[in-house]
Amino acid sequence: MKVNHVNAVCRAAKGILSSHFGLDVEYKTPVAGANAIPSNDVSVVLGVNGEVNGQIVCAINEQTAKNIVGMMMGGMTIEKLDDMYWSAIQEFGNWVAGSTATELSKENCLIDVTPPMVNDGQSNYRSSEQFITVPLASSLGLIDIHISLYQKAS
Template sequence: MEYIDSFVEAGSQILTSMAQLECNMREPYFIDNELNAENVVIMVGVTGELKGHAMLSMNEGLAKGIASKMMMGMPVETLDDMAKSALSELTNMVMGTTATKLEGKGLSIDITPPSLMTGERLSVSNDAIKTVCIPIETDLGDINFNVSIKNK
């Protein structure tokens, strides 16, 4: 939990500035065992002094709305390659900003390229590391920013 503030600040900053979303960051909480995700998940691995992963989870309608905002209002009817690229880049920016904030606290991390997954009833299991969920209410819908990290 001691590093979660960096993730919260980065998520709020990037979602507000790059996706033009009004964000209300809710109280983080722990998730035990399996995480039942929405039908769009973008995951980024974390390496270096911290290890694990972080992911944004949202429903498809919200994902389309965010992609549209990132593409200057262009209508997004389906999650095509362009929309998926926009969502992946958004997650990359959130995690890059998180890495910068952690660097300011004396922690060096690297991030992997984002992986975007879609489907019904997605679940992620991670028994080795507890997951912290940062619920984010936006004007387009809710996002769960799930962080599973541990010290090296």
């Protein structure tokens, strides 16, 4: 995994939180992990294909999900996540995906991102590839960005 690819994903996620929500975002200490990563209560899974392949998983707790959806809905207080709100979380994943593609293109790396898939409930994702987890802290809560991107074999 290349540092510039990981940094591009981090810039993308931080940029969404800053530009769309006007938040100050702080990077917490990254952690390298292998084989299993936690989904937290809610996660958005994005597949990456192109000059690099892999996955990006945005994992959050339920309150952070409600906070994100509330901001997307103009500052509403969200009591329960229903179908409309799950759609909003999926759209948040689309924002991260689009921004990631833009940031990677600045690194001369062209990719396509699969439509986001939302996971409801705690579980572990398992992979044979290593993940780097970069936690992002903001007033909405903590977002764990799990990144596993590998250069396509030539």
